[in-house]
Amino acid sequence: MTVPVRDRDGSLCGIPRVAVDAVGAGERAGFFAKRSVKAASKLDLLYLAIRMMDLTTLEGADTPARVRQMCRKAMQPAAPALTEALQKVEGFRPIPPVAAVCVYPLLVPHAVKALEGSGVHVASVATAFPSGQATLKTRLVDVHEAVEGGADEIDMVINRGAFLAGEYQQVFDEIAAVREACGAAHLKVILETGELGTLDNVRLASDLAIAAGAHFIKTSTGKIVPAATPPVTLVMLQAIADHHARTGEKIGMKPAGGIRNAKQSIQYLCMLQETLGPAWMTPELYRFGASALLNDVLRQVYRQYTGRYYYDKGYSLD
Template identity: 65%
Template sequence: MIHDRFVTGHGGRKIPIPYQPVDQVGAEERAAFFTKRSIKKESKLDALYAIISMIDLTTLEGADTPGRVRQMCAKAKFPVPSGIDHDFSKHPKARAVPSVAAVCVYPSMVPHAAKALQGTAIHIASVATAFPAGQLPLEIKLADVRAAVSYGADEIDMVINRGAFLSGDYQTVFDEIIQIKEACGDAHLKVILETGELLTYDRVQFASHLAMLAGADFIKTSTGKVTPAATLPVTLVMLNAIKDYYQSTGVRVGMKPAGGIRDSKMAIQYLCMVNEVLGPEWLTPDLFRFGASSLLNDVLKQIYKQVTGRYYYDKIFSID
């Protein structure tokens, strides 16, 4: 690790941001290795149930309505469609399907989600800080965060200031994260790097360390509004950064790949990767999440297939 880049922290303390060049070919090759495994039968079923409990069920559209958010919250609580519930649960192999980890909505939708999820353990995550571009003055970003928290969000997904980051002004990025972390209060902070705009693995690694040193509870790949969103190699680079950070500080930072993870097969590949890079203690909703919307339907479909041995109507799983 190289320690020649610094930011200034509290009280003028100089904090080195560690980095080292990422072997691009190696990272891609290692990530591709996870796509070649075959996880079947019982292990697959275990993975599928685990995936559901790690999903941040997301809707981030201009067309979001309170009704749509309520509908998504209902699905977050009881993922199995009522049309197949009795057929499914009577099966000897079926286990109770867990609820998802969290729902993820815009701040204006947080009150509706909070009302719909009252009395459940499902977290309410809200994107804030002028999501997805992050190109607004800091005061507005902070107000955005405070509003979301006051409405009942207990997790905040912020975007880093890519304009500052890409122009080399790491201090601004660092300071913003610190101030937003303060504005969060008790709410968990997930820092979105938007890796699709950072372009190189070196920058992804550097941004990961910057975010973790500034106090991120989770680092997250993407907003889902930029392609490429989450990819296996980018996630691998971030997981390795989390590992380095854990080894040097003892602090466990969570990981959230988001965007583009549409089917169970891909999700299982991510689980394998987390297990191999960080170990099984990271395989919990407290330290690993999927940001996804259509993934849940596919996982349910796969569970149904594994349990009953037959394919069901697509339509019954995809009422969103």
């Protein structure tokens, strides 16, 4: 069932409201946790998961040196000792770079310089990340600084206070303003689903973000628990599918936070394949926001080639 979304004052926002069957979404999402993948396909999915990852450092103690270190890892995800061991394996394919690194606006120029010519994107959080609690003018300055520094992707957070107060038009207008400020940079809109309360709200926030111009919709900042969950991700994927069916436009998706092992990443990729299809099985339309995920995926890659695990000290600790 769909009904027009109204602001608290009764004015129309122009977005249809879709009711979500929470029980059905949970059952459907749970189905993917039971899926098995043939060994021949598993290695391909692990490589794809690496190519879809965004490595992130968003701490108050971040330094240019730390950003440069993360950029090196983004370009060469496997540590030298692990790479050397894998190169001795018959049929080994080089480990690909990840999709992007994500940093605060102040550190964007350092990431741009470190990644020059690599093909790895530079993303930056903006709009008073992670709370979004600042004036729109201040949040737009944040965006302009990141774009001027060279970021080609902007991760914005929606104003959850306005959303939960029913001020949907305000949320829509703010996303649209940020999209305009991005210029040629791609906009990923973070819903912070752990604060939205219901799957109905997740669906509505997804539809608002897409209608306002998001290139990607993203679950979480990684600062709130719960972050990405299978039911939430499924609802967001369905919003993208419905939009594509209406318009033909492809919107990207990024589950972020809480995806920590290779098995989970493969489950999410199965969900993506069966909900949106093979056209979305690309870093241009799907990302994992889970820096903690990379080492476990690399462990599984080594196991797929050799039948055993590489020793733990062979992986990056950052």
